[in-house]
Amino acid sequence: DIVLTQSPARLSVSPGERATLSCRASHHIDSYLAWYQQKPGQAPKLLIYDASYRATGIPGRFSGSGSGTTFTLTISSLEPEDSGVYYCQQRSNWPVTFGGGTEVEI
Amino acid sequence: QVQLVESGGNLVLPGKSLRLSCVASGFTLSGYAIQWVRQAPGKGLEWVAITWNDGKNEHYADSVKGRFIISIDNSKNTVYLQMNALRPEDTATYYCAREDDPDMVSGYYLGVDVWGHGTTVTVSS
Numbered sequence: 001d002i003v004l005t006q007s008p009a010r011l012s013v014s015p016g017e018r019a020t021l022s023c024r025a026s027h028h029i030d031s032y033l034a035w036y037q038q039k040p041g042q043a044p045k046l047l048i049y050d051a052s053y054r055a056t057g058i059p060g061r062f063s064g065s066g067s068g069t070t071f072t073l074t075i076s077s078l079e080p081e082d083s084g085v086y087y088c089q090q091r092s093n094w095p096v097t098f099g100g101g102t103e104v105e106i
Numbered sequence: 107q108v109q110l111v112e113s114g115g116n117l118v119l120p121g122k123s124l125r126l127s128c129v130a131s132g133f134t135l136s137g138y139a140i141q142w143v144r145q146a147p148g149k150g151l152e153w154v155a156i157t158w159n160d161g162k163n164e165h166y167a168d169s170v171k172g173r174f175i176i177s178i179d180n181s182k183n184t185v186y187l188q189m190n191a192l193r194p195e196d197t198a199t200y201y202c203a204r205e206d207d208p209d210m211v212s213g214y215y216l217g218v219d220v221w222g223h224g225t226t227v228t229v230s231s
């Protein structure tokens with residue numbers, strides 16, 4: 001199985017600051033990676049697909065980059081509503097796997 | 107309004123069975139795959155199973171293979187997850203979710219763009 005390792009596990013940032021979240025894959029997965037945001041008591045929400053494309057309705061402060069084994073989610077200027085847990089997910093090989101998540105505290 | 111609504115979650119004894127349902131509305135299942143993703147209390151996301159809308163392609167996580175069966179009824183726009191031989195470690199909120207272009211004909215992985223609100227399964231004696 002492909003293991004996705006997210007870092008850091010927790011990130012505490014102030015509004016307006018930049019946040020950089022990392023996701024490393026144990027094997028090459030091309031760009032078949034997505035990022036999700038989950039808030040307490042809610043279902044996950046798609047932010048980024050195919051490593052670098054913003055999903056519909058996602059603000060421009062969210063951006064994704066990377067290919068192969070190293071991926072990054074950047075939130076350029078954090079807003080209070082950006083708090084939550086962020087997960088990466090790969091769809092290169094079965095089974096689909098998720099990273100362990102990064103909790104962002106504003 | 108495009109949405110997925112899960113039902114069927116309950117408290118069940120270890121070793122017993124349960125069937126979850128996921129009803130799609132606002133769109134037809136054609137061209138999509140529907141998957142189940144679960145989340146144990148206080149834990150991260152765990153992918154469970156996926157089926158294409160034609161029912162000819164499906165995959166399972168190793169942790170549920172041989173115990174869970176995913177199926178689809180296009181006439182009812184509904185996907186099911188039959189869970190057998192349940193274990194305490196199956197306790198979780200189960201989400202159904204939609205994946206567009208599962209064969210990646212577009213050349214891109216489009217992600218899981220629509221999620222249900224989840225249904226809770228508790229396996230305990």
